[in-house]
Amino acid sequence: MPRGSKAKYTDKQKRKAEHIEESYEAKGVPEREAEARAWATVNKQSGGGEKAGGSGRRTSPETKKAARKSSARRAVATRRGVPRPGSTLDSMSKTELMDRARKRNIAGRSKMRKQELIEALRKAG
Template sequence: MPSQWSKKDERQYEHVKDSAEDRGRSEGRAKEIAARTVNKQRRKEGRTPNKTTSGKGNPRTDLEDRTVDELHNIASDMKIEGRSKMRKQELIEAIRDKR
């Protein structure tokens, strides 16, 4: 469990994990479900320090519907030069050209 979790978060984690195991989930899957549940609750309450995603978004989502951060992460993976100075539309065009 992460060190920034409160005692309440830890109790919730244990309860959800035990419940998932009682329903037949493996220990690893139960731990994942519990951690995701606690983190979702922390985000909902605004208690998670980092609220932004560092991901690339849903792969089925159009590029126009993604955030600039997501586009930047995609461009970074594709090693597109000059991406840090590009605007959203420029990132989209560069990603499409590279694909």
């Protein structure tokens, strides 16, 4: 059995792990590997065994889901070069500055250095 006692897991979690393990074994995965994968899957889906009173369950799953979603959106926006709210021109990357210059149709932007882009954007208002 994988490391650690399974005493804190619910009966439902134990049945689920057993079912997953049997499925892996049917696919030809070695018994120990199948068991390890099964418990890893149960842990990922349900967060592990039952928790004692105040150990780590302060944030609801809905709150965590919303936080992950907003975090993912911010990451996508960053990759697209969308500036972060409240960011100053000096703290932006050259890519972010180029995007702003493109949106404001600043001529000659492709040949400008970062500092020149900042100055042109400040002039453009």
